[in-house]
Amino acid sequence: MQLVLEFLALPFVQDVLKILFILLLFAMPLGTFMTLMERKWSAAVQDRIGPNRANIGSYRGRGLLHIAADALKSIFKEDLIPKGADKFLYTIAPFFSFMSAVAVFAIIPIAGPIGDFKFQVTDVQPGLLFIFAITSLGVYGAVLAGASSNSKFALFGGTRASAQMISYEVFLGLSLMGLFMVYGSTQVSIIVEGQGEHWFGLIPKWGVFTQPLGFVVFFTALIAETKRAPFDAPEGESEIVAGYFVEYSGMRWSSFMLAEYIAIVGVAALITTLFFGGYQVPWLYHWESAPQWLVTLLQFSKFTSFTLILCWFQIQIRWTVPKFRFDQTMALGWKKLLPVALLNTVVTAIIIVALA
Amino acid sequence: MKFKVKKVDRSEGLKEALYIPGIAVGLKHTMRHFFRNIIGKKDVVTIQYPEEERPISQRWRGRHRLTRRDDGFLKCVACYMCETVCPAKCIHIEAGEHPDFSVEKYPVSFDIDELRCVFCGLCVEACPKQAIRMDTGVIGMAYHSRESFNFTRDLLRDAYTPNEKTKYTDADLPKPPDQQSALPNSRGIPAL
Numbered sequence: 001m002q003l004v005l006e007f008l009a010l011p012f013v014q015d016v017l018k019i020l021f022i023l024l025l026f027a028m029p030l031g032t033f034m035t036l037m038e039r040k041w042s043a044a045v046q047d048r049i050g051p052n053r054a055n056i057g058s059y060r061g062r063g064l065l066h067i068a069a070d071a072l073k074s075i076f077k078e079d080l081i082p083k084g085a086d087k088f089l090y091t092i093a094p095f096f097s098f099m100s101a102v103a104v105f106a107i108i109p110i111a112g113p114i115g116d117f118k119f120q121v122t123d124v125q126p127g128l129l130f131i132f133a134i135t136s137l138g139v140y141g142a143v144l145a146g147a148s149s150n151s152k153f154a155l156f157g158g159t160r161a162s163a164q165m166i167s168y169e170v171f172l173g174l175s176l177m178g179l180f181m182v183y184g185s186t187q188v189s190i191i192v193e194g195q196g197e198h199w200f201g202l203i204p205k206w207g208v209f210t211q212p213l214g215f216v217v218f219f220t221a222l223i224a225e226t227k228r229a230p231f232d233a234p235e236g237e238s239e240i241v242a243g244y245f246v247e248y249s250g251m252r253w254s255s256f257m258l259a260e261y262i263a264i265v266g267v268a269a270l271i272t273t274l275f276f277g278g279y280q281v282p283w284l285y286h287w288e289s290a291p292q293w294l295v296t297l298l299q300f301s302k303f304t305s306f307t308l309i310l311c312w313f314q315i316q317i318r319w320t321v322p323k324f325r326f327d328q329t330m331a332l333g334w335k336k337l338l339p340v341a342l343l344n345t346v347v348t349a350i351i352i353v354a355l356a
Numbered sequence: 357m358k359f360k361v362k363k364v365d366r367s368e369g370l371k372e373a374l375y376i377p378g379i380a381v382g383l384k385h386t387m388r389h390f391f392r393n394i395i396g397k398k399d400v401v402t403i404q405y406p407e408e409e410r411p412i413s414q415r416w417r418g419r420h421r422l423t424r425r426d427d428g429f430l431k432c433v434a435c436y437m438c439e440t441v442c443p444a445k446c447i448h449i450e451a452g453e454h455p456d457f458s459v460e461k462y463p464v465s466f467d468i469d470e471l472r473c474v475f476c477g478l479c480v481e482a483c484p485k486q487a488i489r490m491d492t493g494v495i496g497m498a499y500h501s502r503e504s505f506n507f508t509r510d511l512l513r514d515a516y517t518p519n520e521k522t523k524y525t526d527a528d529l530p531k532p533p534d535q536q537s538a539l540p541n542s543r544g545i546p547a548l
C-alpha cells in the first residue's frame with residue numbers, strides 16, 4: 001500500500017495519469033459523442049429524427065450505437081492513397097490535425113487544485129501562447145493534406161485553409177490581449193483564479209463580463225480555426241466537395257473528422273476556461289465548510305457542463321448561420337474583427353489605467 | 357424614351373454589418389425548433405418507413421393485379437389492348453382458347469416485367485373488362501433477383517386483394533390455391 005502511494009506521488013506517474021484521464025476519459029469520449037450529437041441535434045433543428053437505426057439485436061439505444069458503427073465502418077473501409085500523391089506527407093497530415101486538436105487539453109484545468117496537486121496536465125508559464133503555437137501547427141494538417149493529395153479540389157481547400165487559419169490566428173491572439181491585461185498573466189491557472197473573484201460579492205468576475213468584445217472576437221476566431229460553418233470555405237462542401245481532405249478515406253478520413261470534433265470540445269473547454277470562469281463555481285465562497293471532495297466534484301461538473309453547453313452552442317451556430325464566401329471570410333476578419341480586437345485592447349488598457 | 361430606374365438600397369446598415377443581430381434572429385428560430393423537438397411537443401415529420409407507412413390515396417397506382425369473375429376465373433379475355441397501349445412494352449400476353457365457349461379466350465401467360473413498367477396506368481384505362489387494376493396499394497417492391505420482378509399471371513391474380521398491404525419476400529411468393537386451377541403457361545411451365 002505504502003509502495004503504491006509512493007509510486008502515485010511520483011510527478012512523472014501523476015503526469016501520465018493526468019494525460020490518460022484528460023485524453024481518454026474527457027476529450028476523446030466527448031469528441032466521439034459530438035460526432036453523433038452533431039447529427040442528432042442538427043436533426044432536431046430541422047424537424048427530423050436523426051440517426052436511430054444502428055442496432056444490436058433489437059437494441060438501438062436512441063442512435064448511440066451509431067458511434068460504434070461509424071468507427072467499425074471506417075476501420076474496415078479501404079484506405080486509398082491516390083496516384084501521384086506524396087505518400088509520406090499524405091500519411092502524416094492527419095496526425096498534425098489530430099495532434100493540434102488534442103494538445104489544447106494539455107493546459108486546461110478541469111478542477112481546482114488540491115494543495116500542490118493540479119487537475120491540469122501542465123501549467124506552463126507561457127500558458128495561452130502555447131495554444132497559439134499549437135493551433136498554428138494545426139494549419140500544417142490542412143496544408144499538407146491539400147498539397148500532397150494530387151487533387152485540384154484538395155489543393156484549393158488547402159490554400160483556403162492556410163489563408164484562413166493564418167489570418168484568424170492574428171485575431172485569436174489580439175482578442176485575448178485585453179484578457180491578459182485584466183488578469184495580469186498569460187498563465188492559465190492565474191487567469192482562472194482571477195475569475196474566481198466577485199464584484200460586490202455578487203457578479204462573478206468572469207471573462208465574458210470583463211471582456212465581452214474579446215469574447216465575441218475570440219469565439220469567432222476559434223470557430224474559424226476549427227474550419228466549421230460559417231467559416232467552412234476550406235471544406236466548401238458545395239463547391240470543392242470536402243476541400244483539403246477530399247481524397248482521404250477510411251480511418252485517415254475519420255481521424256480528420258474526429259480531430260474536428262475534438263477541436264469543438266477543445267474550443268468549448270478553452271472558452272469555458274478563459275471566459276466562463278473555468279472550474280470556478282460562482283458564490284461557492286459563501287459555503288466555507290464545504291468538504292474538499294464535494295468542491296472538486298462541483299468544480300468538475302461545472303466545467304464539464306459549461307463545456308457541453310458551449311459544444312452545443314457551436315453546433316447550433318453551425319446549423320443557423322449560412323456559410324461565408326471565402327472573400328467574405330477574409331473581409332470579416334481583416335476589416336471587422338481586426339479593428340474590433342484592437343479597439344478592445346486599447347479600451348481595456350485605458351480603463352485599467354484609469355481605475356488604477 | 358426614358359426608363360424608370362428603381363434604385364434598391366443595398367448598403368449594409370449597421371445592424372447588418374454587425375452580424376450579431378442577424379445571428380441572434382437565426383438562433384432564435386433554430387433554438388425554438390431544437391427545444392420543441394428535444395423537450396416539447398415534437399414537430400418531427402419523419403415517417404419511420406419500414407415500420408410506418410405514408411397513407412396513400414385510393415387512386416395510387418401501385419402493383420398490378422388481375423381481377424376475377426364471380427366464378428373465380430380471370431376476367432381478362434386476352435384482347436391485347438393493354439399490351440398494345442403499354443408505352444414501356446412490358447406486358448407479354450399469350451392467348452389460349454378457353455374450354456367455355458362463352459369466354460372464348462383467356463391468357464395462357466400474362467407476364468408483366470415490373471422492372472420496365474413506368475406505372476403510367478394506361479393498361480388499366482385501356483382494359484375493356486376491368487380485368488387489370490393497380491389498386492393493390494403495394495408501393496415498394498424490392499426483391500433479390502431480377503426474375504422476381506417478372507410477375508406471372510397467377511402471381512398477379514392471386515397475390516393481392518385490393519388495398520391489402522403485405523410484407524413480401526422471395527420465399528413468400530404465393531402459391532396458387534390448387535394446381536389444377538393454375539393452367540400451365542405457354543412455356544409449359546406450371547405457374548408458380
Ligand code: SF4
Nearest residue numbers: 442473474476477479
Ligand atoms: S402501368 Fe403503364 S407501363 Fe406499366 S404495364 Fe401498365 S401500361 Fe405498361
Ligand code: SF4
Nearest residue numbers: 432433435436438483
Ligand atoms: S387485361 Fe384487359 S386489356 Fe389486357 S388483355 Fe386482358 S382484357 Fe385485354
